[in-house]
Amino acid sequence: MRNRSTAPTTGGGFSAPGYDFSAPVYDATVEVPYTLEADRLLQRLVLPPCPAILDVATGTGIALFRAVERFGPVRLAVGVDQSIGMVVAAQAKATQRGLPAHFVPAQAEHLPLPPGLFDLVVCANALQWFSDRAAALAEMFRVLRPGGLLALSCAVEPCCREWWALLQRVLVLLGLGGKWVPPRLPGLDEPAHFALRCGFRISELRPVAWRSVIRDHQAFARAMAVVAPPWSHGLTPADLDLVGAAMHRLASLGGAGNGFPVTWAGAELIARKP
Ligand SMILES: C[S@@+](CC[C@H](N)C(=O)[O-])C[C@H]1O[C@@H](n2cnc3c(N)ncnc32)[C@H](O)[C@@H]1O
Numbered sequence: 001m002r003n004r005s006t007a008p009t010t011g012g013g014f015s016a017p018g019y020d021f022s023a024p025v026y027d028a029t030v031e032v033p034y035t036l037e038a039d040r041l042l043q044r045l046v047l048p049p050c051p052a053i054l055d056v057a058t059g060t061g062i063a064l065f066r067a068v069e070r071f072g073p074v075r076l077a078v079g080v081d082q083s084i085g086m087v088v089a090a091q092a093k094a095t096q097r098g099l100p101a102h103f104v105p106a107q108a109e110h111l112p113l114p115p116g117l118f119d120l121v122v123c124a125n126a127l128q129w130f131s132d133r134a135a136a137l138a139e140m141f142r143v144l145r146p147g148g149l150l151a152l153s154c155a156v157e158p159c160c161r162e163w164w165a166l167l168q169r170v171l172v173l174l175g176l177g178g179k180w181v182p183p184r185l186p187g188l189d190e191p192a193h194f195a196l197r198c199g200f201r202i203s204e205l206r207p208v209a210w211r212s213v214i215r216d217h218q219a220f221a222r223a224m225a226v227v228a229p230p231w232s233h234g235l236t237p238a239d240l241d242l243v244g245a246a247m248h249r250l251a252s253l254g255g256a257g258n259g260f261p262v263t264w265a266g267a268e269l270i271a272r273k274p
Contacts, residue, residue: 018229019059020085026060027089029226038063038124041151041268042070044204051119052076056108056140057126059083061090061101067122068099076118077101080111108136116145127154128185129230134194141198144273150200152269153208157185159265163214163224166260167231170246176239180231191269200271208266213259217251218244 022029042063051071055064058079068077077100081087087103094101106112108123109132121140130136140150164182171177192205214220221244225232232240251260 018225018233019081019083021233022226022229023060023083023085023089025226026086027062029223031060031062034062034125035066037153038066038122039070041122041124041153041270042067044270045071045120045149045151047071047119047149050075052117053078053120053122054111054113054118054140054143055079056111056121056123056136057081057129058090058103059086059126061093061103063122063124064090064101065093065097065099067120068101071120074100078113078118079103080106080108080113082107109139110135111139111143113143115142118143119145119148121148121150123150123152123154125153125155125227127152127191128156128159128183133186133190134197137191137194137200138198141195141200141273146273148273150195150269150271150273152191152195152267152271154191154267155185156188156190156207156265156267158263159185160224160262162260163220163262166247166250167221167243170243170250171231173250174239174242174246176235176243177231183228183230186267188265188267191267192271195269195271199274201274202269202271204268204270206268208264208268210264211261212264213261214251215259216244217248217260220244221247 052075053067058064058081061079064079068074079090084105087105091103108130121144127133168182171180188207192202218241221240225240
């Protein structure tokens with residue numbers, strides 16, 4: 001059995017290794033759906049002219065670039081991410097597009113930014129990976145000015161639960177991840193609960209859910225290795241194909257010959273710092 005690190009939890013979430021490897025192929029995998037998601041979140045906001053915007057766990061900057069395009073000209077646009085690979089990819093995109101955005105490697109739980117600076121903090125598709133979600137929300141509250149807005153989206157339970165369970169069985173069967181456990185996703189109310197505890201006023205909490213059917217397990221495993229790489233960190237492309245093939249066989253044995261249904265679930269939260 002190969003021994004891979006198991007991403008320990010402290011205070012709720014998981015650490016998120018693997019995103020450095022995702023960075024070069026991230027946009028090709030999710031730019032289209034994540035741009036639509038960012039637009040859905042941002043279109044509900046009203047900001048003052050020339051706002052200062054922060055994107056926490058920015059990845060390749062998809063949500064930050066959409067916010068700059070929607071609310072610009074901006075006074076300041078900053079993206080932070082724990083992955084150096086993501087920060088480098090995002091900064092290269094900003095330069096290429098001539099957009100005035102700065103990207104900084106940092107943990108969401110310890111933002112290297114002064115208090116009260118931003119009119120808007122965005123955090124898209126990332127809270128589920130934070131090792132301390134309460135601390136991250138407290139940091140977002142700290143760096144907002146009074147009256148500033150938080151726009152957050154994240155995966156919540158039971159997002160992809162069927163797939164994680166199948167994956168866990170396959171990793172054990174293939175000897176590729178005996179110690180790996182599926183991520184502990186937040187409950188629907190958890191982001192709002194932590195936000196209220198910091199002092200935010202919640203303007204909107206919206207559940208998002210839909211079902212899809214996986215027909216090509218290898219393609220799906222490759223995509224999940226890019227968007228949710230903690231499970232695949234340390235696996236080779238050949239391992240990933242083995243995992244996909246084994247998932248296909250196991251799902252078919254379980255009667256999912258015509259496709260494997262997966263539940264997607266998320267929360268979208270808009271809150272204001274009083
Ligand atoms: C699924 S990606 C989302 C990226 C981007 N917000 C988007 O919507 O495309 C999750 C991102 O969260 C980052 N991340 C995970 N844990 C983090 C933490 N504790 N602090 C900062 N960034 C973190 C990862 O490096 C990764 O870039």
